[in-house]
Each structure stands twice: as C-alpha cells, then as structure tokens.
Amino acid sequence: MLPVIALVGRPNVGKSTLFNRLTRSRDALVADLPGLTRDRKYGEGKLGERDYIVIDTGGISGDEAGIDKAMAEQSLLAIDEADVVLFLVDARAGINPADEMIADHLRRQQKTCHLVVNKVDGLDPDVARSDFFALGIGEPLTIAAAHGRGVTALIDYALDELGIAVPDEQDAEEKEYDQSVRIAVVGRPNVGKSTLVNRMLGEDRVVVYDQAGTTRDSIYIPYEREGQPYTLIDTAGVRRRKHIREAVEKFSIVKTLQAIKDANVVVAVIDAREGVTEQDLHMLGFVIDSGRALVVALNKWDGMTQEQKESVKTQVERRLAFAAFARFHFISALHGSGVGDLYGSINEAYRCAMAKWSTNQLTRLLEDVVADHQPPTVNNRRIKLRYAHQGGSNPPIIVVHGNQTDALPGAYKRYLENRFTKLLKVKGTPMRFEFRTGD
Numbered sequence: 001m002l003p004v005i006a007l008v009g010r011p012n013v014g015k016s017t018l019f020n021r022l023t024r025s026r027d028a029l030v031a032d033l034p035g036l037t038r039d040r041k042y043g044e045g046k047l048g049e050r051d052y053i054v055i056d057t058g059g060i061s062g063d064e065a066g067i068d069k070a071m072a073e074q075s076l077l078a079i080d081e082a083d084v085v086l087f088l089v090d091a092r093a094g095i096n097p098a099d100e101m102i103a104d105h106l107r108r109q110q111k112t113c114h115l116v117v118n119k120v121d122g123l124d125p126d127v128a129r130s131d132f133f134a135l136g137i138g139e140p141l142t143i144a145a146a147h148g149r150g151v152t153a154l155i156d157y158a159l160d161e162l163g164i165a166v167p168d169e170q171d172a173e174e175k176e177y178d179q180s181v182r183i184a185v186v187g188r189p190n191v192g193k194s195t196l197v198n199r200m201l202g203e204d205r206v207v208v209y210d211q212a213g214t215t216r217d218s219i220y221i222p223y224e225r226e227g228q229p230y231t232l233i234d235t236a237g238v239r240r241r242k243h244i245r246e247a248v249e250k251f252s253i254v255k256t257l258q259a260i261k262d263a264n265v266v267v268a269v270i271d272a273r274e275g276v277t278e279q280d281l282h283m284l285g286f287v288i289d290s291g292r293a294l295v296v297a298l299n300k301w302d303g304m305t306q307e308q309k310e311s312v313k314t315q316v317e318r319r320l321a322f323a324a325f326a327r328f329h330f331i332s333a334l335h336g337s338g339v340g341d342l343y344g345s346i347n348e349a350y351r352c353a354m355a356k357w358s359t360n361q362l363t364r365l366l367e368d369v370v371a372d373h374q375p376p377t378v379n380n381r382r383i384k385l386r387y388a389h390q391g392g393s394n395p396p397i398i399v400v401h402g403n404q405t406d407a408l409p410g411a412y413k414r415y416l417e418n419r420f421t422k423l424l425k426v427k428g429t430p431m432r433f434e435f436r437t438g439d
C-alpha cells in the first residue's frame with residue numbers, strides 16, 4: 001500500500017507548489033463530491049525508490065464559521081485518509097491566527113504531523129524556523145518548495161518516521177507469483193460499481209462482508225472463472241447499502257488510486273446516462289499514467305433512447321480518444337447485459353500487458369519498420385536504430401537502442417510506437433517506449 005501524505009495550511013503558504021513538485025501524474029484527481037466546498041487534489045508521486053500519494057487539501061483561511069466546520073468540510077476526510085500530515089506555514093509571513101487555529105486542531109488529532117516552514121529561500125533557515133516552535137507541533141522543518149530545496153529530505157524524513165522502508169525485491173516478486181488476474185473496478189459514486197461487482201462475481205456467490213475496516217481499504221476477492229483465477233479489487237464494497245449517503249461516504253479517491261496501482265487491469269465504470277464527466281477523464285488519465293491495462297464500461301445502457309445512445313457514443317469517440325487503446329463496452333450491470341463480454345477484453349488486456357517478447361523478435365520488427373520508413377538525417381548523419389529489447393511489463397516497455405536517439409522527431413517516435421503496437425497486436429494496455437543512445 002502506498003503511504004498517503006496530506007498537505008494542510010492556510011492559503012498561499014505554498015501547498016500547490018509543493019504538491020506539483022511531489023507529483024508526476026499528468027492529472028491530479030479532484031474530489032468533487034457533494035458537500036465539499038473546495039477542491040481536494042490527489043496525485044501520485046515518487047522520490048528515489050519510494051512511491052506515495054499526496055493530497056492537497058485546499059486552503060483553510062480561518063475566516064470560515066469556525067475552524068471545526070472548515071476543517072470538516074475540506075480537510076478532515078483527507079487528514080483521515082492520510083498516514084502523515086505536513087502542516088505548511090510561510091516563513092516570510094510569520095505566525096498568523098489561522099496557523100494557530102490549524103495547529104490547535106492538529107494537536108487534537110491522533111495523526112503523525114510535521115510542521116513545514118516554506119519559502120526559506122534567501123533567509124537563514126534557522127532564524128526562519130525559530131518563530132514557529134511556538135505552534136507546539138514540534139521541530140519545524142524548512143523547505144523552499146518553489147526551488148525544490150529541502151523537499152527530498154522532507155519526504156525521506158516523513159516516510160522514514162512512518163517506518164516505511166525503501167521497497168525491496170520481495171514486493172515485486174510476490175506480485176509476480178500471484179497467478180491471478182488482478183482486476184480493479186473503479187468509478188465515481190453511483191455509477192454502478194457494486195452492482196457490476198456482484199454481476200461479475202455471479203449472483204449466487206455474493207459474499208457479505210461486514211469488515212469494520214477503514215474507508216481506505218478495498219476488499220480483495222479471489223475467485224475462478226472458466227479455470228482462470230482472478231482477484232477482484234472492490235473499491236465499492238459488495239455489501240448492500242441502505243442509504244445513498246453511505247455511498248458518498250464510502251467513496252474514497254485514495255482507495256481508488258491504491259486499487260489502480262495494485263491491479264493488472266482496471267475496469268473503469270462510467271454512467272452513460274450522465275455522459276463523460278471531468279472526473280471520469282481525470283480518472284482515466286490516472287489509469288494511463290500508472291500504466292495499467294484498461295477496459296471501459298459505459299453502464300446503465302438499459303432504457304436509453306436510440307438518440308441518447310448515439311449522443312453518448314459520439315461523446316466517447318471525441319472525449320476518450322486518448323484512451324482509444326482500450327476496449328469499450330456498453331453494458332447494463334443491473335440487467336446483466338454485456339457484463340460477460342467484459343471478461344474477453346479483460347483477458348486480452350492482461351495477456352497483452354504481460355506479454356514477453358525476445359530481443360531477437362523486437363529487433364527484427366524494428367528493422368522491418370525502419371526499412372519501411374527511415375529516420376531522418378541530423379547533422380549530416382542518419383539517425384540509426386540498432387536493436388530493441390523489452391524493459392518491462394504491465395505496461396510493456398520497449399527500449400530502442402541506437403545513436404542520436406535524442407534527436408528523433410516526435411512524429412517518427414509516434415510512427416514507431418503505432419507500428420509496434422499494431423504488429424505486436426497489443427490491445428487494452430498502454431505501451432511505453434524509451435530511446436537510448438550508446439551500448
């Protein structure tokens with residue numbers, strides 16, 4: 001499980017700046033749930049060997065009608081989901097009443113928390129931090145988020161304190177030994193995840209879970225279908241629910257991100273009646289960034305008029321073109337139509353994501369593709385691509401070796417990528433290409 005870091009503090013202390021430094025995902029996921037007045041942003045990041053999830057909780061200005069209310073609305077859930085809270089203050093502004101209110105609040109939480117003094121660029125860090133001992137949150141740490149100063153040390157320190165070790169080979173090996181296809185079913189609240197999970201498992205084997213577990217943990221359900229073992233990572237909870245309210249409370253972006261990271265294949269569920277929303281797009285962006293194989297299920301296809309169906313299909317073609325590598329299914333989880341067909345696409349996506357190709361095979365393919373269309377000449381020398389090998393799976397990584405590969409135009413790279421994807425018959429998974437000069 002990835003550790004979760006929450007950034008809190010009043011507006012303008014530098015939370016977004018730090019968030020952007022810490023995340024590498026193209027898209028931050030934004031929680032736009034009812035009852036939240038401000039955005040919480042979620043992103044995934046990596047420093048050194050360690051992955052983590054960061055939440056930017058939005059600002060707490062102190063002008064709200066009471067800190068508890070403000071915290072409850074914007075940050076409590078995020079703090080609740082976090083393993084560690086980084087409380088940011090502004091070295092140039094000194095202590096502000098809003099800082100004191102936040103500090104008060106944090107002192108009452110049972111949560112690991114570090115005080116981070118930002119914007120120490122051009123200041124003496126020791127002098128800058130000395131003011132902030134008064135907040136009573138412990139040793140202030142200093143950074144300059146805008147310049148990246150102290151950021152790696154801060155995260156190392158925070159993760160070390162949590163006892164999170166640099167991952168060893170064992171995690172990777174364990175996953176390798178797990179022969180089951182790990183499927184995560186993800187989507188916004190109420191799109192039909194629970195209904196679909198029940199369908200996928202088969203109505204007769206609905207298991208009632210009454211785990212007291214935290215909102216953060218998904219349930220892992222191992223099962224077999226036509227001789228193939230699967231593990232379904234259920235972010236929705238198959239337990240029948242009494243209230244819609246519960247659905248909203250149970251939805252957790254952290255849980256969704258964790259499930260995506262831990263899956264081989266993601267089934268992204270979209271409510272066809274609502275059309276493709278911003279949050280659906282962000283989520284698909286995140287799946288692609290994480291390199292997972294993808295199957296898209298447009299749910300609630302029952303009872304829609306022909307006109308509505310056409311309009312959704314057009315929207316899907318236009319807005320989801322960036323996920324065109326995936327197969328799309330139009331289903332009704334409620335009635336079960338189209339649900340069985342998902343397995344064909346899941347299996348195909350898994351097979352492609354895990355495929356192994358020899359250096360020989362990839363190099364022959366490279367030679368053919370290059371013979372059809374030569375790379376351009378740069379500085380009077382033709383760019384040469386000599387051989388290719390596989391650098392990883394799920395997502396498949398193809399490493400192309402040659403000379404002057406830095407000078408390869410984007411259009412030529414795309415040509416190679418398209419040809420490889422086509423000739424290797426890869427479907428349902430993103431592919432990554434790396435270009436290296438030398439060896």
Ligand code: GDP
Pocket residue numbers: 009010011012013014015016017018059118119120121143144145146147
């Ligand atoms: P947020 O409201 O807490 O998310 O704050 P922002 O990240 O938007 O930053 C507020 C302002 O502080 C912006 O103008 C940033 O450029 C600036 N800022 C952020 N980090 C630093 C820093 O390390 N040094 C300085 N000098 N300015 C910073």
Ligand code: GDP
Pocket residue numbers: 187188189190191192193194195196236247299300301302303331332333334335
């Ligand atoms: P979750 O929050 O994503 O787990 O969504 P649920 O599975 O709880 O479904 C939310 C609501 O949508 C429930 O009232 C379901 O009965 C309904 N629903 C789910 N799938 C379908 C479907 O295919 N068609 C229709 N019409 N309703 C559905």
